[in-house]
Amino acid sequence: MTGIPASEPASTSSISAVSDQLAAAQGRGSAAILDGYSRSVMNTFGPPKRVFVRGEGCNVWDVEGRKHLDLLSGLAVNALGHAHPTVLSAITGQIATLGHVSNFFATPSQVALAERLTGLVRPEPVEGPGALRQAQGSVEAKVFFANSGTEANEAAFKITRQTGRTRIISTEGSFHGRSMGALAVTHNPKYREPFEPLPGDVEFIPYGDVDALRAAVDDRTAAVVLEPIQGENGIVVPPDGYLAEARRITSEAGALLWIDEVQTGMGRTGRWLDSSREGVVPDVVTLAKGLGNGFPIGACIALGPAAALLGPGSHGSTFGGNPVAAIAGLAVIAVIERDRLLDNATAMGDRLAANITALDHALVDHVRGRGLLRGVVLTSDVAPAVADAALDAGFIINAPRPNVLRIAPPLIITAEQIDSFTEALPMLLGRAQGARA
Template sequence: MSGQQRFRDAMFSYAPTPLRVLVRGEGARVWDDQGTEYLDFLAGIAVNALGHAHPVFVEAVSRQAGRIAHVSNYFASEPQLELAERLKRLTGGDAVFFGNSGTEVIEAAIKVSRRTGRTRILTLEKSFHGRSTGALAITGKDSYRTPFEPLIPGPEFLPSTVEALENAIGPDVAALVLEPIKGEAGALDLPEGYLAAARALTAKHGALLILDEIQTGAGRTGDWFAFQRDGIVPDLLALAKGIGGGFPIGALVAFGPVKDLLQPGDHGTTFGGNPLATATANAVLGEIERADLVGNARAMGELIRAGLAALDHPAITDVSGRGLLVGIGLDGPHAGAVATRALELGLIVNAAAEDRIRLAPPLTITAADVDRFFDLFPQALAATESSDS
């Protein structure tokens, strides 16, 4: 029985086509059950920061699984405390809450905002913050939200302009929630200076600034965290994906007195911060730091952008994002065709929107991997011509 048929028989919700059953990986490459090799320029959607089967990741999981994997939050563990202290150092934050995913820590952030006594939440059009009913309520994609309404009341969706924010914000706003780069929209950038203006306006009106760096965090943009490039300090920072390098974990970092808004018993999670997840995240972040993969993300991102500019392909309208979160705008709804053709050629990229391709390769990619990408991607762009016909 084929992998697609097994998928249809055993699972639901996710589309089975075009499905490949992947069985192993190494670095920036993966292989399916037919032995076909692929260059992975999506990394599990910005998750596999160290690539596949990195020895540091493998050793950390194996070592901690042989010691203690789960203890519940009735107890602390050394890996949990070490990771909290590491994240405080890397972010400049004051306290950390651990969950199991980005969605889960966004839910925690929403609950923190309710403790301000206000209920209005401002967020941005084309934003994405998760699929649970709370996180979905602040996600700026109508097609995701509408089938499940009514959701929690209060969120309002703004264009990504300082003027729109100035007109909307007031003393009744609990929080502004935003992504420094809109990952699920195709790595769309915010206007220059927007984060600084958002920080100033939220501070003026006593609202929380909640940054969703679930995709942009852990070095992906060429800085440890995207907000650091703008020289601001948020109130809450949501992290997940790359901090675990493939192991499920989320973290909500609090800055300043906001850490006291949730009291013991206000929020919790059975598996959040378990020793296995936190030991793995410590190893992943430690390797990113040791090997200067933040610098590599910056350098390889520049190499990719230079290569895309050199292509001068008529179907490419713009290139967005920073570091190794790259958005490629197309001149029509061709992204699905391009991603499908890329897969046929042995290249994994993502159609984040009808007219945008997203790249989010491992932070460990090399110049040779980038060269291979440019061997394949121009061929995939030929699908823009056939999808026009």
């Protein structure tokens, strides 16, 4: 019999070899690493602006040792910041025990996470104008595990095709991913047109417009797909009651309501699901980003009759729901609960918005969003220049629109860290304005 016994520890020499390779790569410096990137990595993202090598809490350090406050969380992914000890312990403990077995088999962490997620999508009843009163646990819910938000949305797209209808209503400004199915319900022509023809029978209507939604949905509609807040479109918030009306309209037409919570979910806006704010229970909800705190995971959760639309052989994923990804999701949920991070997301998001509004700066029009998903709307198209100035000053933000800054820090962000950014913001705005002049 040949091979290394599973119980045999890794040799010192092999670990040292890996460490030496990593040290050699880091020792090349930014210029050399970025040159290697341009030669060996497909140019799908453009040239990287920094080379980061370490993270802790809300901070990351580049290869030259410069510290940056991460106010983007890897695009709303690192809900607990970097190198969180609970997540790190859970992942390393699980992979040291069992890393992957395929979906021919079940694992305890996979089932435990599925049970937690199905509980999260069934909110308590809420009161207020436009709210839907639905009892917790009143409908069945089941999960398909994937590796990303795009994959979760692909699963949701396939669920809609099992209804016997094909027509999907999406919205202008929407973003649901870049694979062919997810792209079909994404509005941005820049992303769509190079890959057309896409899966068809998708209609785009104005976001937040109840009358347009009511006019578009009929007995041919398979599903309406909505984001509770449009993230990539610049943190656009719909009018109050919009999701509740979408629930009523789709129910009356026998269509599915598919809510994409990939960016808004897992506490980002101060709730597990932003759609629960109006008591909405969708037929399909998709999650990813903050669920794994950087470990790849996505989830498509279907409720009621939609939970039975995918059967054996109708969909699959080699890595989806593996025990390491599942334990990461369980750890994230546990920490958010233990440390009351939903409350912190609300409080720190309100502080951020209030601080920026109080600046009364000529370049700032207003701040929109909820919790720790905020868009700073500018009076001029200088957002990319502001984001560059922020990076040079040690703050990571981005510009999803020419006139909008996106700020989505880890849910563990402190008041002192929020204040350090807002105190620096006038200087960053001034630099951007000066660069444009």
